[in-house]
Amino acid sequence: xxxxxxxxxxxxxxxxxxxxxxxxxxxxxxxxxxxxxxxxxxxxxxxxxxxxxxxxxxxxxxxxxxxxxxxxxxxxxxxxxxxxxxxxxxxxxxxxxxxxxxxxxxxxxxxxxxxxxxxxxxxxxxxxxxxxxxxxxxxxxxxxxxxxxxxxxxxxxxxxxxxxxxxxxxxxxxxxxxxxxxxxxxxxxxxxxxxxxxxxxxxxxxxxxxxxxxxxxxxxxxxxxxxxxxxxxxxxxxxxxxxxxxxxxxxxxxxxxxxxxxxxxxxxxxxxxxxxxxxxxxxxxxxxxxxxxxxxxxxxxxxxxxxxxxxxxxxxxxxxxxxxxxxxxxxxxxxxxxxxxxxxxxxxxxxxxxxxxxxxx
Numbered sequence: 001x002x003x004x005x006x007x008x009x010x011x012x013x014x015x016x017x018x019x020x021x022x023x024x025x026x027x028x029x030x031x032x033x034x035x036x037x038x039x040x041x042x043x044x045x046x047x048x049x050x051x052x053x054x055x056x057x058x059x060x061x062x063x064x065x066x067x068x069x070x071x072x073x074x075x076x077x078x079x080x081x082x083x084x085x086x087x088x089x090x091x092x093x094x095x096x097x098x099x100x101x102x103x104x105x106x107x108x109x110x111x112x113x114x115x116x117x118x119x120x121x122x123x124x125x126x127x128x129x130x131x132x133x134x135x136x137x138x139x140x141x142x143x144x145x146x147x148x149x150x151x152x153x154x155x156x157x158x159x160x161x162x163x164x165x166x167x168x169x170x171x172x173x174x175x176x177x178x179x180x181x182x183x184x185x186x187x188x189x190x191x192x193x194x195x196x197x198x199x200x201x202x203x204x205x206x207x208x209x210x211x212x213x214x215x216x217x218x219x220x221x222x223x224x225x226x227x228x229x230x231x232x233x234x235x236x237x238x239x240x241x242x243x244x245x246x247x248x249x250x251x252x253x254x255x256x257x258x259x260x261x262x263x264x265x266x267x268x269x270x271x272x273x274x275x276x277x278x279x280x281x282x283x284x285x286x287x288x289x290x291x292x293x294x295x296x297x298x299x300x301x302x303x304x305x306x307x308x309x310x311x312x313x314x315x316x317x318x319x320x321x322x323x324x325x326x327x328x329x330x331x332x333x334x335x336x337x338x339x340x341x342x343x344x345x346x347x348x349x350x351x352x353x354x355x356x357x358x359x360x361x
Contacts, residue, residue, distance in 0.1 A: 005030065005074040009315055010291075011057060012270075012283050013044025014307035019059055019069060022289055024301045024320070034059075034067050034076045046092035047313040054317050058099065060089035066099060071315075080115040084122075090146075091132025095139050095156060102132030106149070108142065110156055123159035125152060130199075135187040143194050145182025151196055153208055166206055167213035184229040186238065195252065197226035197240050203250050219255030222246055230271035230280060232294060239280050239294075241268025247282060249294065261292045263299050270312035277320055283309035 008021030008030070017039050019032040036042060046060035050068060056077075057069040068078040080099075087104025094100065095110060098120060102108040106129045110121040125132070128147035135141040141163070145151045151166035169178050181199035188195065192209045201224060205217035224244035231238055232249070237258060241247045245264035248257050266286030273280045278294040285308050291301040 005032075005071045007318065008071070009318055009320060010281055010289060011047060011313045011315065012289055012305060012309050013047050013059065013311040014305070014309055015040060015043040016307050017042035017044060017061065018307060019044060019047075019057070020305055020307075020309075021071075022303055022305070024291065024303070027301075027303060029303060029305055032069060032074075032076070034061075034079065044310055046089040047311045048092045048094060049313070050094055054315055057313070058092055058094070060092045060101070062088050064089070064103070066092070066101065080111075082109065082111055084109060084119070087129075090129050091142075091144075093132075093134040093139070093142070095134075100132075100134065100142065100156065102129060102142075102144065104129050104146075106144075106146070108132060108144065108154070108156075108159075121156055121159055123154055123156075125149070125154070130182060131184050133185055133187065137187075137189050141187075143185045143187065145185055145196060147181045147199065148179070149182065150180050151182055151185065151194060151206060153194065164206070164208035165213065166215070169204075169214055169218055181225075183225065183227055186229055186231040188231065188235045190235070195229065195231070195238055197221075197229040197238075199225040199227075201226055201242075203229075203238065203240060203252075203255070205252055217252060217255050219250065221248060221250060221257065228268050228271040228282075230273045232273050232280075233275055239271055239273060241271050241282060241284070243267040245284065245286070247271075247292075249297075259297045261297050261299075263290060263302070269310050272312050272314050274314055274320065275316055279320070281312050281314055283312045285309070 005021050009024045010022040012020040020029050022029045042061040042063050048058050050056035050058045055072050059067040065081050067076050070077045082101045085103040085105040085107030091102035097113050099111045106125040106127050108123050109119040112120050125144035126149040128149045130146040132144045140156045142154050152162040153164040154162050182196050183199050185196040194206045196204050201222050203219045204215035207216050224242035226240050227243050228241040237251050245266050247261040249259050251258050266284050268284040270283045281291050283289050289303045
């Protein structure tokens, strides 16, 4: 029997539309599907907790629906559509009892409790949006950024103009403009600083509390596009992942690589660090969930989940260090094709005819 959902340490979204809960102690995973069934049109593009007690998950899908999954009941308990704008969700958050959504066309909206209601607030962050994230200590503040769409910090209570609008770095040594492509961002707790990673391989640190609108730190990290970023507790370093499968720990004080995390075989889609333990979870196109130790870069857990993975969310209320005797490992059912192959009849392979030997004349 699969692990109860309330004992899942990690939640992962897949391109097939499945929500996967993983118990790392038992090395077990469970698939959860909404009422419409599995479909790539309902691929999971965003995950966030719906309440501080972490009993509800908000799941954003490609069809612009937001589903509510109860970890106590182990099933989906509600769903609502969040129309407007174009493209998939590139950000999902909670503001009190309201839901905050952002789509690739740049439309950010705040939705009330009732589906029939119009959005309570909305703002236009600009086209080509790649990421919207909330400040964890001040949820009414959000940061946005994308392709040729620089970092902006907004107040959802006064969405007419951004509180901060980043300025591009100076031209390169050939006096050519440096292209802008913000792929992910995080707010540093206890300050106004924001760290971003770009599709051109840079990690940048901005400080809106100063008059300087350009980054106070601009560090190059390899040549591959950076796709995901996670903040390590302590505010002095971050973990970044690339489209080539490179994952590294970056020091924000000097802008240098502290260590590389190994074992990846595909582009990284999601990263998250545990707020109290020196652990980072990662998912990506190679279909594996990995948990690394941040102190030495050692791989602690590795679970194969059979689908291309898009986002990851940690359950931080559980005791991750408790030891439990793992049962015999069970295979996660491949929702993409196992049922189809099991239904097909086996066809016997035709035997090759023996060549007749022709005697000479």
